[in-house]
Amino acid sequence: MSELAQLRRAAGYTQETFVTVFAREAARLGVSASISVRQVRRWERESPPPLPHPVQQAVLEAVFGMPLAEMGFEVPLYRMTVASPIGDAEGVKRRTFVADAGLLAGAALVGTRAGPRMGAADVARVRAALDDLYRTDHTSGSMPAMARADAIEGEITTALGTASYTSRVGRDLQTILAELHGHRAWYGYDGGRIGRGRTACMEALSAAQLVDDPLLQVSVLETLVLLAIKSQRTWEAASAVEHAYRLAGRAGAGHTVHLVISLREANVAIHTGNLSAARRALSRAVSHQGRADTDPDVPQWARFAGPFEIDYATANLYVRAGQPKHAVPFLHAAVRGIDRDLARNSASYRVRLACVLLAAGEVDEACEEMRAVLDTYGGIASPRLSGRIRQFARAVARVDTAGARECGERIRENDLGDVT
Incomplete structure (x- = not known):
């Protein structure tokens, strides 16, 4: 079996799928290069195999992470792949290299580890x-x-x-x-x-x-906002929001990324009790959400954001304002709207709804929501979610009704009811 065939099989490709992988890598490199199954068969069958074109060489080396010479091809000296000093404009333009042949043999693109x-x-x-x-x-x-x-x-x-x-x-x-x-x-x-x-x-x-990668930095900053709020470093959370806005602007980020940042801005404002600033941030979030379908590409870390996140943040605004009854319909909307594949967040939203219903005096409905969570909670190992359930257990223990007592007992049966 040829060296190229061994490399292909070790990577888990058939000849057909390798053609697809090659095309994808060529597009990623921004070069015009393609191969056919027939070409792959010739490379693997003939000895020595026909030498690929220079652009095909670049793609092959990117796919396998090694010089063409180590794939079983007889590569002329001027086509050997090593690093070229960037100051040598002529050398870069020609894609040829002048060096000792012994040094070039088998040289890798990065190091010789x-x-x-x-x-x-x-x-x-x-x-x-x-x-x-x-x-x-x-x-x-x-x-x-x-x-x-x-x-x-x-x-x-x-x-x-x-x-x-x-x-x-x-x-x-x-x-x-x-x-x-x-x-x-x-x-x-x-x-x-x-x-x-x-x-x-x-x-x-x-x-x-x-x-x-500025957008990757934004994704980290949006988590830093939550951590900073938890550690009572609100100045850090606010600075992280502002820096995220700057990075998103420089990167030309779309509406979904700006939606996430707006939600984090609302988190900070709600935490500090600046409800006017929170309403402005949520208004911006609504505006970005309305235009999110125009985004040509959305980073994976931002794809969770949607109308349900805005509803959830709006509910938190009302809770912070001491109006839990006004928060309830927004939490109901958030629970209905969240993607069911987001099982942890879905359970967390329902626990939050149960807590707010309890605060609003709707004891029976609150307990019903909590029972629904416990029915599906099973395999989710999330300390934050467990903590919220314990918070509800402590609150419901102060309510003297049969339904509240039954709900508290159900939580304790799940080993989540430390009410001390």
């Missing part, structure tokens, strides 16, 4: 594992997601420190690492480990700055 190769296929696999953290967090909670995050971080840092890879692959891995630290920041918030969350935020911001 003895570790494994990392290519675009490996990046795609790690990216898929990172994306799966969203699903784990939303369906099972932050605790199991944190355990998976540990394994992913170990793989990324090991690869960055020991593997050989192209500069593009290296940047992609660092970007994923920055996003992973952002996840950890959220897990710190959800798990009540505010100090750990803040530390993860700082690591995520530094990593996002190193890869020069």
Whole structure:
């Protein structure tokens, strides 16, 4: 079996899917290059295989993270891939390199480490594992997601420190690492480990700055706002909002990103009791939501935002104003509108509704909502959600009705009823 065929199979591609992967990587690199299944068969069957065109070479090297010479091709000296001094304009323009032949043989794009190769296929696999953290967090909670995050971080840092890879692959891995630290920041918030969350935020911001990704920085800042509020650092939360607005403006971010920032601005204002500022922020959020369908692309971290988030924030505004009865219809709308795939947030919203109903004097309805949460709560490991249920248990214990006593007992049966 040819070296190229071994590489392809090790990456998990058939000849047909490899053609698709090649086209996707070419588009990502911004080059006009394509291959056919017939071309792949020729490369894998003939010895030596026909030499790819220069643009095809660039794509192949990006996909597999190694020079063309190590894929079984006989590559002329002038087509060997090594770094070229950027000051050598003529050398860059010609894409040719002048150096000692012994130095060029088998040289990698980045370093000559003895570790494994990392290519675009490996990046795609790690990216898929990172994306799966969203699903784990939303369906099972932050605790199991944190355990998976540990394994992913170990793989990324090991690869960055020991593997050989192209500069593009290296940047992609660092970007994923920055996003992973952002996840950890959220897990710190959800798990009540505010100090750990803040530390993860700082690591995520530094990593996002190193890869020069302003929208990734915005995603971290929106979590920092929540952490700063929890740690009573409202000045930090307000500064994070302002910086997020600046970064979003420079990056030309769409309405959905601005919607998220507006919601965080409302969080700060509600926390400080500045209800006029909160109403202005929510008005901006409504405006951005109304135009969000014009966004050509929405970052994954911002896709949770929608009308239900605005309804939820508006309810919090009324609660802060001491008007829980006015908050109830907005919470009902938020519970109805939230995506059912967001199981953790859906349960959290219903617990919040139960707490506000109880504060509004609607004891029976509040207990009904809480029973609905307990019926579906099962596999969600979220300390923040558990804490909210315990908060409801303490409040309902002060109500002397049969329904309230039964609800409190049901919570205790779920080991969530510490009312001391």
